Amino acid sequence: MNMTRRQLLILLPAAAVAWKSILAGTPEASPNYNMTEHWWGMLVDITKCIGCGSCVRACQLENQVTDGYFRTWVERYHVSDYDIESPKVDSPDGGKNGFPPAAVSDGKNFFVPKMCNHCVDSPCTQVCPVGATFVSPDGVVLVDQKYCLGCRYCVQACPYGCRFVDPKKETAQKCTLCYHRITKGLTTACCENCPTGARQLADLKNPNDPIHEFLKTHSVQVLKPYMATRPKLFYNGLDGSVR
Amino acid sequence: MTPLFTVRVARSDNVTTLCDLEHGGLGPFSSHISTKQFTKTPQPRDTYGEGRNASSWQHNRPRLPEWVVANPAMKAFRDAGHLFRLASVFLVGGILFLALRGFLVPRSFGQYGHYRGSAIKETAALPISYAGHQVCEGCHADILEVKSKGVHKGVSCEACHGPLAKHADDPASIQPAKLDTAVLCVRCHEANLAKPKSFPQVVSAEHSGGAPCETCHQPHSPAIVAVAGASQ
Known part of the structure; x- marks a missing residue:
């Protein structure tokens, strides 16, 4: 085949564009999923959490989270009777392998699973300079991995410390509420693997979801309500010392 | 050497400085500038530069109605x-x-x-890693039956067996590994002050005397209902 240099130069970018579109492929569709019919949140029942770390392990395996970084983690609180304002918190390796026995036996001890609160008025999405993070129409805070620059504004903005920049990809990472699972009718990896049912995925737009009955009949709180972020991670039995 | 540029600097005191920037000026800047100063008599201001006085500019303007x-x-x-x-x-x-x-x-x-x-x-x-217990139960109905009668009925399969979506897609491709109860059971049931008091906990070292958990408890339905060694 004879080709002049001019023809080659014209062909090369065209071939690059074509190859790019082949590599991108077509995303697997979830045909039965309608974003406007859902408004996702989660219920965490602290009175049921046993600190086994199943959620942390499941999240890491499901989402290929880099070792040492956590999209969800479990904290152990120790609140002394004499100073309830200053709890001692530990979370060895995010609670992934459970917790060692407590050093002191006085006071109050409990576990608090933490993750993205999927705020309605999320500070992290507001500070993104390139529109790489957003609240999806079904109420999940997501990161566009192709658009993220890794500038870390969102990491600083999150009042709950739920974001990190992946050391390999150099993009912001966070809990996606297992968006690839919930859009296929499954529950999240952490909820699926919680042995005591301390975590429950909640669809606030679904009138038949048990979350509505639970919220009516329990004293449910959110973290840092004074930040006015309107979180959708609801905690039952949340102690006042939890930050 | 012929001057490359001639820069005329007009000063308010009618002293004009001529700076000739000579060709090939690579050395110290000052050595390539020959400065001449001379005084000239005041003249009408040449606003539009050399050879273009106000009247000629007016002449070149686009003609308007x-x-x-x-x-x-x-x-x-x-x-x-x-x-x-x-x-x-x-x-x-x-x-x-x-x-x-x-x-x-x-x-x-x-x-x-x-x-x-x-x-x-x-x-x-x-891609999904955890298939979900509904998928497991589709094939392993016998286990489901045992499990649904015990206190572990709420524990999903993959919480112990690990992520097995690949096994669910193609059962022959991956065989779930045999589990070690010595590791698995204590993840949840090792005594810890922070666990809810109602949750069954043991200090494993004292509880079994070193014997593996499944000697007495069958993981799918852990309550001891018959003599040790009962099937399932």
């Missing part, structure tokens, strides 16, 4: 040529901006908000 020139209100349009040139620069710039924007901004940006709409689909298309 008489009523524009005559009307003091149309003063702003006497230099309309400049305005058209400026407008065309803005127009070209605007078209260039819109063309670049159309090329660089992804098609789905702004579909739902200030972000790339197709990012939602891309996130939803990620």
